[in-house]
Amino acid sequence: MQRSLIRTGLALAAQHPALILWYLQNRLRQAILPLERLAGDGRSLPPRYVTLKPTLRCNLRCAFCRFVANGDVFGGRDWLDREDWLRVVDEIAPYRPYICLTGGEPTLYPHLPELIARIKSHGLICVLTTNGTLLEAKAAALAMSPPDVVILSIDGPREVHDRARVMPGTYDRALRGARALAERMLDARGRMPGEGSRPLAGDRSLTDADRMQITQEGTALPSARPSSSRHTLRLVLNAAITGHTWESAQEMIRVAREFGAWALHFQHFWFMTQPMVDAHNARWGDCFPLDADHVGLTGEDGVDPDALFDTIERLRREDFGFPVLFYPELTRDQMRTYYRAPERFTHTGVPSCAWTSTDILPNGDVAPCFDLVVGNVLHEPFAKIWESEPFRAHRRRLSEHGPYPICARCCAYFRHD
Numbered sequence: 001m002q003r004s005l006i007r008t009g010l011a012l013a014a015q016h017p018a019l020i021l022w023y024l025q026n027r028l029r030q031a032i033l034p035l036e037r038l039a040g041d042g043r044s045l046p047p048r049y050v051t052l053k054p055t056l057r058c059n060l061r062c063a064f065c066r067f068v069a070n071g072d073v074f075g076g077r078d079w080l081d082r083e084d085w086l087r088v089v090d091e092i093a094p095y096r097p098y099i100c101l102t103g104g105e106p107t108l109y110p111h112l113p114e115l116i117a118r119i120k121s122h123g124l125i126c127v128l129t130t131n132g133t134l135l136e137a138k139a140a141a142l143a144m145s146p147p148d149v150v151i152l153s154i155d156g157p158r159e160v161h162d163r164a165r166v167m168p169g170t171y172d173r174a175l176r177g178a179r180a181l182a183e184r185m186l187d188a189r190g191r192m193p194g195e196g197s198r199p200l201a202g203d204r205s206l207t208d209a210d211r212m213q214i215t216q217e218g219t220a221l222p223s224a225r226p227s228s229s230r231h232t233l234r235l236v237l238n239a240a241i242t243g244h245t246w247e248s249a250q251e252m253i254r255v256a257r258e259f260g261a262w263a264l265h266f267q268h269f270w271f272m273t274q275p276m277v278d279a280h281n282a283r284w285g286d287c288f289p290l291d292a293d294h295v296g297l298t299g300e301d302g303v304d305p306d307a308l309f310d311t312i313e314r315l316r317r318e319d320f321g322f323p324v325l326f327y328p329e330l331t332r333d334q335m336r337t338y339y340r341a342p343e344r345f346t347h348t349g350v351p352s353c354a355w356t357s358t359d360i361l362p363n364g365d366v367a368p369c370f371d372l373v374v375g376n377v378l379h380e381p382f383a384k385i386w387e388s389e390p391f392r393a394h395r396r397r398l399s400e401h402g403p404y405p406i407c408a409r410c411c412a413y414f415r416h417d
């Protein structure tokens, strides 16, 4: 195990015991899931993660995005009223799940800071996933009630990232956004009563050396970090591995340093191919049909799995001072299968997603798996939907028949933490 991973784990345990507790509870939950499946008849214990998608709109048009493929990013105002989202958070809070805010681009949702504040007011862990291009404008508001972790999608060095995101300047905008947020969070800490005596970053607070570190390195480096973790930006760079980006995996170390990232996470791209959709509909089309146009087909070619595996092995052996993670973890053979035969499974087993998580979409639909909608939070309490017959039928299908064909390259399939 990387020494930096152990260091980060220990620091995290000290700064944020709730996150460690949540992780241990997850491990326990995963351990008892087989019993839950056997005994539950489609019922489930409470969710461990809930993904809120305040909007599916996005200001970018990334080449590989399924919401571009199906047109959702182009939509008009698509969000629930502010009061409805806040009520949904209140309804979910007693389950104590980790809340992930994603989209589309969640920073387009005008009440995002209030939504995060409500999540944090319940003491829930909140993670924000963003393309970072609007962070600079939103930094001041977000800094007053920041998420626990910001996951920033950066797929490569400047040119590679901008090409993958189909818009020049996206890398630099994300970099400015990350820096602005880090600095605003330091400022906010200076204004918090009882948060120590560190003065404001904007004037007399930071030494020239501190400010140089912030402006040159992106986020506050350890010497510029306040002792409290509450207003320290925990930035995770998430790099999607695609045919456009895989060759620059090594360079992502420099990129992560430039952003001042707390961790670097590589995500093997997930695919939804026509043969997967066809196989799914042939088996499940009567009760859970998929429309390829709406679900958004994605595929990948151009990745050399052997060369990629060698790069990953090299990265694994080094200690860069921050954790470098790969998801899912794949052996060489699994990586060949993953990229050369997308419809074939690399792992066995039933996905845990249906028992531990769900998405809630901008219109209030509760969707545990792509276009499968099992209820709507505008019409029913979340608790009722979690145990509703459509949700239980989804769990029974997975329990009794194993994964759907579309699970083969779905990121949720590999999640067992």
Ligand code: SF4
Binding pocket: 058, 059, 060, 061, 062, 064, 065, 066, 067, 068, 073, 103, 104, 105, 131
């Ligand atoms: S930033 Fe994300 S949601 Fe927006 S187009 Fe790109 S991949 Fe899709």
Ligand code: SF4
Binding pocket: 351, 353, 354, 368, 369, 370, 403, 404, 406, 407, 410, 411, 412, 413, 414
């Ligand atoms: S892993 Fe399978 S069941 Fe879970 S969300 Fe993905 S496709 Fe659906």
